[in-house]
Amino acid sequence: MPSETEVPAGQIRPADSGGRDAFPHRHLLSIAHLKPWEIRFLLDEAEHWVGVNRGAAQKHDDRLAGLTQINAFFENSTRTLLSFEIAGKRLGADVVNMHAAQSSVKKGETLIDTAVTLNAMHADVIVIRHGSSGAVQLIADKVDCPVLNAGDGWHEHPTQALLDALTIRRRRGFIEGQIVTICGDVLHSRVARSNMLCLAALGAQVRVVAPPTLMPAAVECMGATPYTRFDEALAGSDVVMMLRLQNERMDGAFIPSPREYHALYGLTPERLAIAKPDALVMHPGPMNRGVEITSGVADDPDRSAITEQVEMGVAVRMACLDVLTRSARGVEGWT
């Protein structure tokens, strides 16, 4: 585990940045758009904030003072919203939440009109969660400020993948060559999608496990190997990443019942024993204990990294908010 304060934010020119003067993206919409060094740069920046957040003293940093951050959540997500809100406030931004449930969207306004409205209020950074894939891109095209994707439909959830990568890197020391097994409803999971892309880019060997009805076509294109039998995928795994089973799919067409799902794809201590002896257990939360994961595994202090994922989430989001607003603040990416 690297020393937590060794990386001063924004002070390091990545070795493989190819002569770039700064992080070369205006928005953070997906992992698919990021080069490996760009992912690593964001992880390095996040390390700085892990140290700040853990410090007993001042967690507050005023680098975003005077900037307006709008969190526009068209889909409820308490955890992600909380994480982005805390991240922005710790950086000194004026953070404003827009809840879809009370919004003009309900009055029939188009998404583009909402985007144009937020832009006209001179937002400096907009964080968006939306139920439709591509909606965040649509908004990003219409505004003058950086946009962060906080999850869009089945598409991507880039900060989740970054926090997962940071967690693995800190707990295992490195990512390259790690065998990471992702298990659950891969088909409908933006978390799985962003993680496959991110981990493959960083050199991990990614396996995905899902019931046949919940396995997308062509996971190989995202750098992953598909499995239908959980035990096969587990053998030799360094990391086991369980996905949340959405309530709306718990019965009906996709799976016979939560009980049967648990029998085939739930992570139990017995099943975890098939993976490497020190394999890490991860879950994006909130967990359905007894469905996709048992308490014995989730609460194992040595193996489970689930609460550390939450912690890394705030640090990663602080890094992204900082990096993406640098050019507007007249700050160079690295010096």
Added chain:
Amino acid sequence: MPSETEVPAGQIRPADSGGRDAFPHRHLLSIAHLKPWEIRFLLDEAEHWVGVNRGAAQKHDDRLAGLTQINAFFENSTRTLLSFEIAGKRLGADVVNMHAAQSSVKKGETLIDTAVTLNAMHADVIVIRHGSSGAVQLIADKVDCPVLNAGDGWHEHPTQALLDALTIRRRRGFIEGQIVTICGDVLHSRVARSNMLCLAALGAQVRVVAPPTLMPAAVECMGATPYTRFDEALAGSDVVMMLRLQNERMDGAFIPSPREYHALYGLTPERLAIAKPDALVMHPGPMNRGVEITSGVADDPDRSAITEQVEMGVAVRMACLDVLTRSARGVEGWT
């Protein structure tokens, strides 16, 4: 268009202030209570904030630091709430939102008890939105701090009228003598009401167009001329202000159908051609595209001022929050 930073906030004694030492109102409840010079003074103050908000540097101003602004919204309105919240936070206030959906109101508390409660928490300024005309006045009577009306029933929405006037003044250079046509559900519109009063006070010639079922009696008393045929009203107009058709009136007693409404009162490029060649198009948002306005008109970069209205909204609200809290902050209105 005037230079955006020419007016330092609070530094200008209006020529026709009649020897007053400061803005002479404690609350901003309606346009009907304001004299023309008072309206112009608020618009001049808002110009200052337009410049600040557009500046690349620090948008934050700490003049309301230490003051508590409570936004008590008894009726949902994402845009207006967002605009007031951003305005208050940019001025450094501690901004707290009270959402009616979660409030004591649901528990049967009287409006006066709610007012007394907010006052006892030592609010320094209260922004209120309420579904009943006069509710804001009732609250203002019971509290020790300035109250801003963010829309009450069919009565008034003064900051909307101010931001509309500011938009017109900036785009057309002046308001006096401008022919402004307001079209839509005038009967139920506090936006129309406040605009008629504001524009008439500033010397504009105001025309209102509505289906006979949605035209209030005695618009002449508010300084406007009524029309039932849209095309007649459009002829010679400098500004066309479309009102939002509320969903709840879209079918049933008031109008036959959205389609028929569109045919008679929707603003299309063809119809806009009847107005002056450089006529400005305005809409308070959110728009029902294809009902009261077509996309061809709404998105016309030269003619539409709709996104500028949103921008002016934040500036106007910053000006109102600043001006109304001056006496509590020990600041003179002008020097």
Added chain:
Amino acid sequence: MPSETEVPAGQIRPADSGGRDAFPHRHLLSIAHLKPWEIRFLLDEAEHWVGVNRGAAQKHDDRLAGLTQINAFFENSTRTLLSFEIAGKRLGADVVNMHAAQSSVKKGETLIDTAVTLNAMHADVIVIRHGSSGAVQLIADKVDCPVLNAGDGWHEHPTQALLDALTIRRRRGFIEGQIVTICGDVLHSRVARSNMLCLAALGAQVRVVAPPTLMPAAVECMGATPYTRFDEALAGSDVVMMLRLQNERMDGAFIPSPREYHALYGLTPERLAIAKPDALVMHPGPMNRGVEITSGVADDPDRSAITEQVEMGVAVRMACLDVLTRSARGVEGWT
């Protein structure tokens, strides 16, 4: 009434602190855990904030700057949330609200997982409201920071009892020996429970009045004397504290009807005349006017302390937030 600014926050070592160096509790979960001197210490601290909040000048104090306060409300309560939010913001904290209605709780997450999540985000103080007795204790056991109970089930609501005690002390000069009558649905009331414990600890003589169906067993253990006839309890009372009749109990098993309840247990001017001539009237709000209390009593400027209770609420919460975060901030409790 003591001079409001005589007590500089955190500067007074209580005479009976028994040589302690600081307030000896990490959390504020209940009144039952507090010794009389600890209650008095919190009231003395709150006096400081009453003075600050009433001051015309700066109400803002930055002692919690850089700290993250999470208000996790699993049960709606606009007033209490508003009070804690204002208290935290006035102290400079980064305040974040988590609303249960939008939360992971709805997704089946366990309470402990929610606690662990909030903790992993490095909250510095967590304020919790929950519908189940004991839920707040459960969360407090799982986190590294101070937890404040903002009401849990039928158990306790300690800051409400503190603000009530402060109100009585300021209006009557002292609490010892005062006869305080609490009337209403005592069985389901955490307000009644915390008040019985708090007032008894401070030496008051507490009487509780309730319909037989709404009187808990063994109120004597909490230091109170039970009555079923309101008039008997009122005779000689210095303070009459009315409880809110919850809507969900207004008809059905517990009481015949609001009208009959009012006849037997509603506080009217006639009934108040039975108490001491200068008896104080209190209510935690929101009131059901005409049910448990009439307007004639609630609005009596000399007798009613209801709005003062709201005011004291903010001051008491500022004191609790300040005191509980002292050790994390490296500040001694008193010097």
